[in-house]
Amino acid sequence: MARISRILVETVKLRASMSNAAVNFAGLTGSIVAVFAEVGDGRGECVGYGFGSIGRYAHTELIKERFAPRLLNSDPSEYCDEEGRLDPVRVEAIMRRDEKPGGHGERPVAIGAVDMAVWDLIGKLERKPVFQILSERFNGSSMDNSVSVYAAGGYYYGDGGLGRLKEELEGYLSLGYDAVKIKIGAGSVQEDRERIEAAIDCVGEGASVAVDANGRYDCETAIAVGEAIEGYGLRWYEEAGDPLDYRLQNSLGKTYKGALATGENLFSIQDVRNLIRYGGMRPDGDVLQMDPGLSYGIPEYVRMLGFLESNGWSRRRCFPHGGNLFNLHVAQGLQLGGTEAYPGVFEPFGGFGDDVSVCEGRASLSNAPGIGWESKPELMDWFLGME
8 A cells, every 4th residue: 555655845936037917927936846655566665746836936834734744644544545546536635624615725726736746656656647547537548649739928028029029929839839828918908909919920810829818907998908809819818807706707708709718716616616607608619727736636626627517518628727747638638628838938847848749739748657747857856856
């Protein structure tokens, strides 16, 4: 029977000098996690690695003080299945013990970081890639051979203007991406239009450009911006207002005819239920971006998918936020619509790794055991530095 023997966690500083319409990322930190287990098969300790969300601050102390001790103080029979294998659903339940309902706040991200490391560990123990294990455990062994991906970038850097934006997007196209996402909302509507037109000029059509306002607008402004940009035929218009303002989202959906996207800042099944019940989201065209790494991990994300499918949504409308290698496994193993990518942004967490090829907007994973962090040498240096 596997026994969790150690859990290490550290705070690291990301390289992120840009901003969106709401947040400046300079000084951004994150948490890296290593979960060790002994399995008694002659291999000694095995280790899996994970990290906290891209784009949010570190959750190191939450993990150290609450969630890691709950696992380390539990008997292995509590977090292993009948065959003695680590069970992530039971692991999650232990970490969530004695937590009051509601007010999900920061704890889903802390638990999600440990969950990510546990999946990497399980993949190494079973000598399988995580996408295969997810497929076997939660998707009837069905999986995709490749995943639709888009390059998320187009941030504000304080210099270079539209020329820098176009150079960045052209770089993504040269890497094999055929769709991009850019930021809007930090300036006037006219400046937003200029950014959109520059992106379309690079990529070739509005349907390959998504825009993200990062919750900047009130309801009146969100609707006005929607009217100003609807004619571009964009891939989607993302997070126009506060992610918990379901009335705003509902009102926007009644006026904006193109696709809307939101969900990256919804961290629980309860939040997703409220979005679907009250947010006016349209299952025939809108996009949901919940991120397992922000949302207590894979067990909660699978609950979200179950709720969505029971309410007329296809999981193909789900494109997880995060831009990282783990979510590529999630999208491939659970047959989602696709996932975000951060090539060259939020390093070294962002992007997929050296053994993932992107061609014509689709990415394919290798069969490396676990998540495959070994294909990201700089990130592995951080992980190994904890041991």
